[in-house]
Amino acid sequence: MDASAVLASAEDRVIDEAAAALAHGDQGRQSLFPDGRRREVRQLFRIVLRCVRAGRAKPVVRPSEQIATHCYAAGIDLTEVQGSFTVLAEVLWRQLADVLAGEQLLQALGLLTAITGAGKDAIARTYVALAARDRDSEQPADEPAAAGTGSGDCPGGAVQADVVGRVGIITLGDRDKRNAIGAEMASRVIAALESLRARQARAVVLRAAPGMDVWSAGHDIGELPAGKRDPLGYDDPLEELIRAVRTFPAPVVAMVHGTVWGGALDLVLSCDLAVADETASFAITPANLGLPYNITGLLHFQGRLPINVIKEMFFTAAPIDARKAREWLLINHLVPWDRLESFTMELAATMATKSPLAIAVIKEQLRVLSDYQPIAAQVHERIQGLRRQAYDSRDYLEGLEAFAQKRQPIFRGT
Numbered sequence: 497m498d499a500s501a502v503l504a505s506a507e508d509r510v511i512d513e514a515a516a517a518l519a520h521g522d523q524g525r526q527s528l529f530p531d532g533r534r535r536e537v538r539q540l541f542r543i544v545l546r547c548v549r550a551g552r553a554k555p556v557v558r559p560s561e562q563i564a565t566h567c568y569a570a571g572i573d574l575t576e577v578q579g580s581f582t583v584l585a586e587v588l589w590r591q592l593a594d595v596l597a598g599e600q601l602l603q604a605l606g607l608l609t610a611i612t613g614a615g616k617d618a619i620a621r622t623y624v625a626l627a628a629r630d631r632d633s634e635q636p637a638d639e640p641a642a643a644g645t646g647s648g649d650c651p652g653g654a655v656q657a658d659v660v661g662r663v664g665i666i667t668l669g670d671r672d673k674r675n676a677i678g679a680e681m682a683s684r685v686i687a688a689l690e691s692l693r694a695r696q697a698r699a700v701v702l703r704a705a706p707g708m709d710v711w712s713a714g715h716d717i718g719e720l721p722a723g724k725r726d727p728l729g730y731d732d733p734l735e736e737l738i739r740a741v742r743t744f745p746a747p748v749v750a751m752v753h754g755t756v757w758g759g760a761l762d763l764v765l766s767c768d769l770a771v772a773d774e775t776a777s778f779a780i781t782p783a784n785l786g787l788p789y790n791i792t793g794l795l796h797f798q799g800r801l802p803i804n805v806i807k808e809m810f811f812t813a814a815p816i817d818a819r820k821a822r823e824w825l826l827i828n829h830l831v832p833w834d835r836l837e838s839f840t841m842e843l844a845a846t847m848a849t850k851s852p853l854a855i856a857v858i859k860e861q862l863r864v865l866s867d868y869q870p871i872a873a874q875v876h877e878r879i880q881g882l883r884r885q886a887y888d889s890r891d892y893l894e895g896l897e898a899f900a901q902k903r904q905p906i907f908r909g910t
Contacts, residue, residue: 499607541584589660589661592604593661659697661845663841663845663848664746665700668711669708673713703750710757734763751836755777757779758781771831775833777821784899891907
């Protein structure tokens, strides 16, 4: 029995379970359709089933756009619309897992993930376009539109956590700051990881919101101390986030569309795998700020890249494109942009079918082995002294000021 036949035979059961889950999750929530949740779920189910029968995700796009247009006009929140897709996907995932097995199951789950992902992306794009249209129509003719005020951020804030089957998805959507990682962003991602741990996610995908051309701008420069204190100390928010990713008991996969800057590259390298499309580029930029990178961060790079590549990236601060990143093994897979989400989710879904206990202990062993680099006390003290000279220097202050003023820094070596 193929996936479409499995789903078609279980239509009423799937609709009952998904409608009940939606009703239980939020008693006060509006339905997307005037005659209730069952009608809503049945509409979505038949859209997904049509795509499964076609063996591709594209047919979901147009109906999803129509649903989004209707819901936007009705004042229904984007979170609620996408949430219906998420709940339905979870029920369908379980239905397929109960009947199919092996390669047939993996292919079916990969297709289902691609379909629901394409549907949610289409809904998000439609909401963004409609919000931009409304904003422009309200803007006085002689007043320029403000940047970054649209509704395209992640529903509910800068970070959103979802679960599809056994795969958790963390979406970064702070468009105003281009996903710069400061205390608030880091704490929200850490909280999302803890939520996914509690929900027993067996793999996690870390991504930027649909439509963003910057995966992350790196460390929030505005939160760096202006000298006299280590800018990358143990309690730095980005450092705490990186530790949370590295110690998370399930695989964390970075799904990269767009540019990755500075400390965000350290975050990508700290994920267990990275998948990117051709829009991706990667740059590590502390030398642009006069910022002395810490030993822990350098160890993350040393664990993934040859020393000559590390030196070139740090010393030039120049971005490398996705093809070179694949050549240098900075990323695991380079895929076309229109397959990025389906490929990444299929990869995560595959890992989610394996033994979570075995994966957790293997990941922890690899972390311990790669992190354990004994350094004599006097050597560590000497390096920290050299770093202190750098972050207490005029060059470091010049780097911060130049960044704030959007100009090239003038470093004098003092």
